[in-house]
Every structure is written in structure tokens, then in C-alpha cells.
Amino acid sequence: MQKVGIIGVGKIGGSLLVRLAESGDFDLSASDVHRDQLTVYEKAGVHTTTSNLEVAQRSDLVFVAVKPWDVGSVMGEISPALGPDTGKAVASVAAGVTIANISDRLPPGTAVLRVMPNVCASVGLGSAVVTANEPGREMLGDVVGIFRHVGDVMELPERLFDAATALHGSGPAYVALFADALIQAGVRQGIPRDIARRLVVETIGGTAVLLKDRSAHQVRDEVMTPGGTTAAAFVAMEKAGFVGAIHDGVEAATEQARGLGG
Numbered sequence: 134m135q136k137v138g139i140i141g142v143g144k145i146g147g148s149l150l151v152r153l154a155e156s157g158d159f160d161l162s163a164s165d166v167h168r169d170q171l172t173v174y175e176k177a178g179v180h181t182t183t184s185n186l187e188v189a190q191r192s193d194l195v196f197v198a199v200k201p202w203d204v205g206s207v208m209g210e211i212s213p214a215l216g217p218d219t220g221k222a223v224a225s226v227a228a229g230v231t232i233a234n235i236s237d238r239l240p241p242g243t244a245v246l247r248v249m250p251n252v253c254a255s256v257g258l259g260s261a262v263v264t265a266n267e268p269g270r271e272m273l274g275d276v277v278g279i280f281r282h283v284g285d286v287m288e289l290p291e292r293l294f295d296a297a298t299a300l301h302g303s304g305p306a307y308v309a310l311f312a313d314a315l316i317q318a319g320v321r322q323g324i325p326r327d328i329a330r331r332l333v334v335e336t337i338g339g340t341a342v343l344l345k346d347r348s349a350h351q352v353r354d355e356v357m358t359p360g361g362t363t364a365a366a367f368v369a370m371e372k373a374g375f376v377g378a379i380h381d382g383v384e385a386a387t388e389q390a391r392g393l394g395g
């Protein structure tokens with residue numbers, strides 16, 4: 134059984150831990166500064182502790198799922214358990230913290246990976262990208278296999294990680310913003326709020342399924358009758374700068390991710 138550790142059982146670490154525990158395929162350890170957040174996982178057979186070093190000592194693969202500004206101190210704590218001769222690897226899910234930032238805190242030659250997931254992992258429908266330094270490449274397959282438990286996983290070069298963070302890491306929040314705007318627009322046109330909400334949620338879910346095997350343009354063209362309602366909406370939305378606002382938002386998020394490494 135592969136020994137996997139998770140440091141930080143918040144939104145991302147907790148989601149991953151739940152699914153890995155359900156699979157029964159891993160020997161799991163987890164730590165967090167909040168003892169009370171760990172108790173729920175004990176019942177699922179996870180070894181829990183407030184010592185990050187203990188998690189690193191017990192695991193072959195350690196996921197660090199704390200906020201970007203906490204990654205440096207966590208790496209410092211677990212460093213004594215890591216190194217090229219230990220056979221262990223560490224994988225960070227933090228936005229903006231590069232493999233070089235992480236490696237600076239660890240013994241030279243340590244296997245280091247980065248994963249950028251998103252919060253849809255909590256319902257098993259996440260998407261994630263993964264990359265590794267040279268010593269970590271051996272573990273890429275294992276990390277991909279682990280993140281498959283919470284959704285789709287692809288390899289991506291590290292130079293594109295800040296853009297991916299902006300695209301799908303923050304992506305669920307953009308979709309939620311769009312959903313809220315669409316619900317409010319329906320309410321403004323007189324549709325009862327609960328009905329508007331159901332219609333919008335099903336529309337977004339159904340469109341996501343359509344987009345699995347059709348291009349965005351195909352879906353648009355199927356809906357947009359020449360001279361019809363959708364065409365009128367597109368002109369009005371474009372005049373208001375809809376597409377440009379999305380480009381600007383993703384660019385701003387990419388720049389913000391670049392600044393998080395410290």
C-alpha cells in the first residue's frame with residue numbers, strides 16, 4: 134500500500150483525503166494546525182497528527198496543501214525527513230510557489246512536484262495539472278493516479294502553471310460569478326428566484342456535458358438562430374465588453390499568481 138501524507142486538510146487537502154480514504158488503496162497520514170479538523174478523518178482510518186514532520190516521516194509521497202505563504206515554513210519543518218536517498222517525494226498544490234522556491238528549503242536533489250487542482254475536486258469533478266523536477270519525474274504517474282480520484286489530470290510545463298492557476302484554479306469562482314449574474318438577470322425579467330436558480334444551474338451543468346465532445350463554437354451555433362434572441366444577446370454582451378473582461382480577469386489572476394511565490 135502506498136504511503137501518502139497530506140499536510141493541511143482544508144478545502145483542497147480535505148477533499149483529496151476523503152476520496153483517497155474512500156478508495157481504501159492508501160496508507161494515509163494527515164496533519165493540520167487545527168486538531169479538531171482532523172478528527173473526522175480518524176474514523177476513516179487516517180493516521181492524524183499536528184506534526185507535519187511526522188506525516189513526512191510516515192509517507193512516501195507528501196502533499197502540502199496549505200496557503201502559499203505557509204509553504205516555506207512547512208517545507209522547513211519536513212526537510213529533515215526528505216532528500217534524494219529517502220525515496221520520498223513532496224508535492225505542493227499551492228498557487229504561485231515554484232519548484233525552485235520549494236527546492237531551496239529542502240535537501241538538494243529532493244523529488245519535488247507541483248499540482249494545480251481546483252475546488253471541484255470536492256465533488257470528484259476537479260481538474261488538475263501536474264509537473265515535476267528531474268528527480269520527481271519518477272513519481273509523476275503516482276501523483277496523476279492519486280489526483281484521478283478527484284477528477285481529470287494532465288501534465289503541463291511549469292512555465293504555464295500561473296496561467297493554469299488563473300484559468301481553472303480560480304475558474305469555479307468565475308463560473309459562480311456568471312451563474313449569479315445570470316440568475317439576477319432572470320429575476321430582473323420577472324422569473325421567481327428559485328426557478329431562475331434551478332434553470333441556471335441545469336443550464337451550466339448541461340452545457341458542460343455538451344462541451345465534452347463539441348467545440349464552444351458548435352454549441353453557440355446550435356443555439357444561435359440567425360436573427361434570433363441569442364444573436365441579440367451576443368451583440369449586447371459584446372458591446373458591454375464580456376469577452377474582454379474575461380481576458381483581463383485571467384491576465385490579472387496570472388499576474389497575481391506570479392507574485393505569490395515570495
Ligand SMILES: NC(=O)c1ccc[n+]([C@@H]2O[C@H](COP(=O)([O-])OP(=O)(O)OC[C@H]3O[C@@H](n4cnc5c(N)ncnc54)[C@H](OP(=O)(O)O)[C@@H]3O)[C@@H](O)[C@H]2O)c1
Nearest residue numbers: 141143144145165166198199200201203227228250252302
Ligand atoms: N481553494 C481553492 O479553490 C484552490 C484551488 C487551487 C489551488 N489551491 C491551493 O491549495 C492550497 C490550499 O488551499 P485551501 O483553499 O485548501 O486552503 P485552506 O482551506 O485554508 O486549507 C489549509 C489548511 O492548512 C492549515 N494550515 C495552515 N498552516 C499550516 C501549517 N503550518 N501546518 C499544517 N496545516 C496548516 C490551515 O489552517 P488555517 O486556516 O488556520 O490557516 C487550513 O486548515 C493553497 O496553497 C492554494 O493556493 C486552492
